[in-house]
Amino acid sequence: MTHDLQQKGKLSAEEKLKEGSDYLRGTIKESLADPVTGAVTADDAKLLKFHGTYQQDDRDLRTERMRQKLEPAYSFMVRVRMPGGVCTPKQWLQLDELARQYANNSLRITTRQTFQFHGVVKRHLKATIAGINQALLNTIAACGDVNRNVVCHNNPYLSPLHKTVYEWTKRLSDHFLPQTRAYHEIWLDEEKVAGTLPEDQESLYGKTYLPRKFKIGVAIPPSNDIDVFSQDLGFIAIGKNNRLTGFNVCVGGGMGMTHSETATYPRLGDVIGFCTPSQLLEVAENILKIQRDFGNRSDRKQARLKYTIDSRSIDWFKAELNQRLGWSLPPARPFHFENNGDRFGWAQDSKGRWHLTLCLLSGRIKDTPDQPLMTGLREIAKIHKGDFRLTTNQNLTIANISKTNKPRIEALLEKYRIPLPDRFSAVRRDAMSCVALPTCGLAMAESERILPGFLSRLEAVMEKLGLSNEPITVRITGCPNGCGRPYVGEIALVGKSLGHYNLYLGAGFAGHRLNKLYRESLTEEEIIAVLTPIFEHYARERQQGEHFGDFVIRMGYVDEVRAGREFHEVRPEKVVQSA
Template sequence: MTHNLQQKSKLSAEEKLKEGSRYLRGTIKESLADPVTGSVTGDDAKLLKFHGTYQQDDRDLRTERMRQKLEPAYSFMVRVRMPGGVCTPTQWLQLDELALKYANNSLRITTRQTFQFHSVVKRHLKSTIAGINQALLSTIAACGDVNRNVVCHNNPYLSPLHGEVYEWAKRLSDHFLPKTHAYHEIWMDKEQVVGTFPEKEEPLYGETYLPRKFKIGIALPPSNDIDVFSQDLGLIAIAKNERLEGFNVCVGGGMGMTHSEPITYPRLGDIIGFCTPDQLLEIAENVVKIQRDFGNRSDRKQARLKYTIDSRSIDWFKAELAQRLGWALLPAHPFYFERNSDSFGWVQDTRGYWHLTLCLLSGRIRDIPDQPLMTGLREIAKIHRGDFRLTTNQNLTIANIFKADKPRIEALLEQHCVPTPDQFSAVWRDAVSCVALPTCGLAMAESERMLPEFLTRLEAVMAKVGLANDSITVRVTGCPNGCARPYISEIALVGKSLGHYNLYLGAGFAGERLNKLYRESLTEDDIITVLTPILAHYAQDRQKGEHFGDFVIRAGYVDEVKAGREFHSIRPEKTVQIA
C-alpha cells in the first residue's frame, strides 16, 4: 500500500516493527506475563499504543530509584476511545471504580474529548482495559498510527443539528476502527484464529497501518471548540434553517513540531470544498487512503498529513482526491466562528432539559482537601438520568438534566464544594494544559502542575491593568508536540527545559490563525514580567472588539503567521512603543 517512491530499505524502524507485528500482536502477551519487571519490551511498548496505552515512569522518582539501583517506577497511561466525548452515568461510575481500584484515584479529561487513567501498573493493565470494555467502551486506536478518537461539538442536544453531528462522529469512529483480532485476544482472552494472518484482517490500514496518527474533528459554527483547523481531517457542519446541508472539508492540520528543527512546524488545515452528508464517509476514507499511500514512512517527524500535503501541494492533494472519488468537491460554503473555547454554566434546551458545563482546570477529576470533586461527580452520576459530555478544552457538561433533578444536582455540587464557572475568571476558564511531568516521557517542563499558580499570577496582572473580565486564551504544554493545541492560543507557553518556556503570541481567538514565537527560554517570572507591559498596552490601546491575539500583531509584537511554513520565519526586530 505504501507509495512506490518509498523503498522498503528506507523504512523507519517503526514501519518494520508494524509489518512484523502480526497485526499488532507482537510479544505483548509474553511481556505482560513477565513478573521480573514492571515494564514491557521496547517494541511491545510501541505496539501497545495501538491498544490505547503508553508505558511511562514516574520521573519524580527516577534519580532516587537509580541511586537505589532499582528500575524506574514504571506504569501505564490508559486512554479510552469515546467518540464525541459522551458517556452514560453507568459508564461514568464504572470508569470511576476502575480509577479508584487500578489508577491513581483520578480521571483526566483529555484534549481529544476522552478519559485517561494514569499510574496503572503492569499487573493491573489487563484488568483495567477489560473493565473499560465491560463498560461498553474501548481503548483500541485511542493512540497509535491510526485514526484516533473522533471529536465533535460537545452538546448535541441544544438543537437537532448537534444530534446529527454527534451521530456522524460515531459513524466515522466506527468506520476507521482497526479490524485486527489482536485486541480481543490479548485483553479479553478471545481465542486466536488458527493459521496465517491474511491482508483482509486490515482491509483499509494494511499490515503497516498509517505513517503516523490521524485526527478527525467536526465543528458546528459559530463554535470552534474542537479547533477544527488543527485536525488532519476537519469537518465544518453547514446548516440552513436547522437542517444539516453538509460539511466543508478541511485537510492538513496538525500541532506537533520539534524545537530547533524548522522543517517541523504546526499547520492549520486548508478548506478544499464542500460535501453532502451522503458523500462524507467516501471522502473521509479516501483522505485517509491518500495519507496511507503517500505519507512519509522513512522519517516519522515528517509523517503527518500536513507534511504529505506541503511536500507536494494542496492542488496536488485535491487532484488526487478527485481522481480517487471520480468527482470533485463542491465549493466551500460560507461560515463564521466566534471562539474556540467552551460556553459555561446552566442552559435549558427547547425540550425543557438542563445542561451544566463545569470548568475543570486541566481536566483533572480527583478529590483534594476541601474539594472532593471526584466524589461529588460520583454522587451526581448515581442520580443523573441524562449523560455526561467531555469537551476538547478539558471541561465537563452534565447534560440532559431532568427539571426535577436540577435542585438535587445543585445541592450535590454545593455539598462537595464543586465551584460553579462564575467563580473563575475568563482566562482561568479558557486555559488548557497537557499532563507533562511527572509521567510523560516527552515532557521538558511542567505544565498541569504549574498552571494554577501561573494563572493566579496572570489574573493579578490582568486585574491590575483593567482586564479582569476579558477572555484571553492561554495554553501550556511541557514539550513542543502540542497536545494542548498551544499554537492556536493567544498566549502559549511551550516547555523548552525544566522551568523554562518559549512564549508564543498572536493566535486567532477562534483558532483560525497560528501564533508566533515572541521570546525563548523564559522562566515563569520572566513570562509575567514580559507580559505585564503588553497587557497594559492592550488594555489602553485596543480597538473596540479587538482580541488580544489580533492586537499583538497590529501593535507589532509579532508578525501574522499565514501558513505553517512561515511559523519559524525570523524578521528584523521592530521597536514597539508602549504607551
C-alpha cells in the same frame, strides 16, 4: 502497496515493527506475563499504543531509584476511545471505580474529548482495559498510527443539527476502527483463529497501518470548540434551519513540531471543498488512503498529513482526491467562527432540559482537601438520569438534566464545593494544559502542575489593569509536541527545559490563526514580567471588541503567521511604539 512504502531500504524502524507484528500482536502477551520487570519490551511498548496505552515511569522518582539501582517506577497511561465524548452515568461510575482500584485515584479529561487513566501498573493493565470494555467502552486505536478518537461539539441536545452531527461523528469513528482481533485476544481472552489474519481483513490500513497518527474533528459554526483547523481532517458542519446540508472539508492541520528543527512546524488545515452527508464517509476514507499511500514512512517527524500536503502542494492533494473519488468536491460553503472555547454554565434546550458545563482545570478529576471533586461527581452520577459530555477543552457537561432533578444536582455541587464557572476569571475558564511531568516521557518542563499558580499570577496583573473579564486563551505544554494545542492559543508557554518556556503570542481567538514565537527560554517570573507591559498596552489602546491575539499583531509584537511554513520565520527586531 504504497508510493513511499516501495522504498524498502528507507523504512523507519517503526514501519518494520508494524509489518512484522502479526497485526499488532507482537509479543505483548509474553511481556505482560513477565513478572521480573514492571515494563514491557521496547517493541511491545510501541505496539501497545495501538491498544490504547502508553508505558511511562514516574520521573519524580527516577533519579532516586537509579541511585538505589532499581528499575524506573513503570506504569501505564490508558486512554478510552469515546467518540464525541459521551459517557452515561453508569459508565462514569464504572470508570470511577477502575480509577480508584487500579489507577492513581483520578480521571483526566483529555484534549481529544475522552478519559485517561494514569499510574496503572503492569499487573493491573489487563484488568483495567477489560473493565473499560465491561463498561461498554474500549481503548482500541485511542493511540497509535491510526485514526484516533473522533471529536465533535459536545452537546447533541442543543438542536437537531447538533444531534445529527454527533451521529455522523460516531459513524466516522466506527468506519476507521482497525479490524485486527489482536486487541480482543490480548485483553478480552478471545481465542485466536488458526493461521494469521489475512491482509484483506485490514483492507483499509494494511499490515503497516498509517505512517503516523491521524485525527478527525467535526465542528459546528459559530463555535470552533474542537479547533477544527488543528485536525488532520476536519469537517465543518453546514446547516440550514437547524438541518444538516453537508460539510466543508478541511485537511492538513496538526500541532506537533520539534524545537530547533525548522522543517517541523504546526499547521492549520486548508478548506478544500464541500460534501453532502451521504458523501462524508467516502471523502474521509479516500483522504485517509492518500495519507496511507503517500505519507512519509522513513522519517516520523515528517510523517503527518500536513507534511504530505506541503511536500507536494494542496493543488496536488485536491487533484489526487478528486481522481480517487471520480468526482470533484464543489466549492466550500460560507461559514463563520466566533471562538474556540466552551459555553459554560447552565443552558436550557428547546425541550426544557438543562445542561451544565463545568470548568475543570486541566481536566483533572480528583479529590483534594479543598475540593472533593471526584467524590462529588460520583454522587451526581448516582442520581443523574441524563449523561455526561466531555469537551476537547478539558471541561465537563452534565447533560440532559430534568427540571425536577436540577435542584438535587445543584445541592450536590454546593455540598462538594464544586464551583460554577462564573466563579472563575475568563482567562482561567479558557486555559488548558497537557499532563507533562512526572509521567510523560516527552516532557521537558512542567505543565499541569504549574498552570494554577501561573494563572493566579496572570490574574493578579490583569485585575489591576481592569482586564479580569477579558477572554484570552492561555495554553501550557511541557514540550513542543502540541498535545494541548498550544499554537492556537493567544498566549502559549511551550516547555523548552526544566523551568523554562518559549513564549508564543498572537493566535486567533477563534482558532483560525497560529501564534508566533515572541521570547525564548523564559522562566515563569520572566514571562509575567514580559507580559505585564503588553497587558498595560492592551488595556490602554485596544479597540472595541479587539481580542488580545489580534492586538499583539496590530501593534507589531509578532508577525501574523499565514501558513505553517512561516511559523519559524525570524524578522529583525522591531521597536513597538505605544502612547
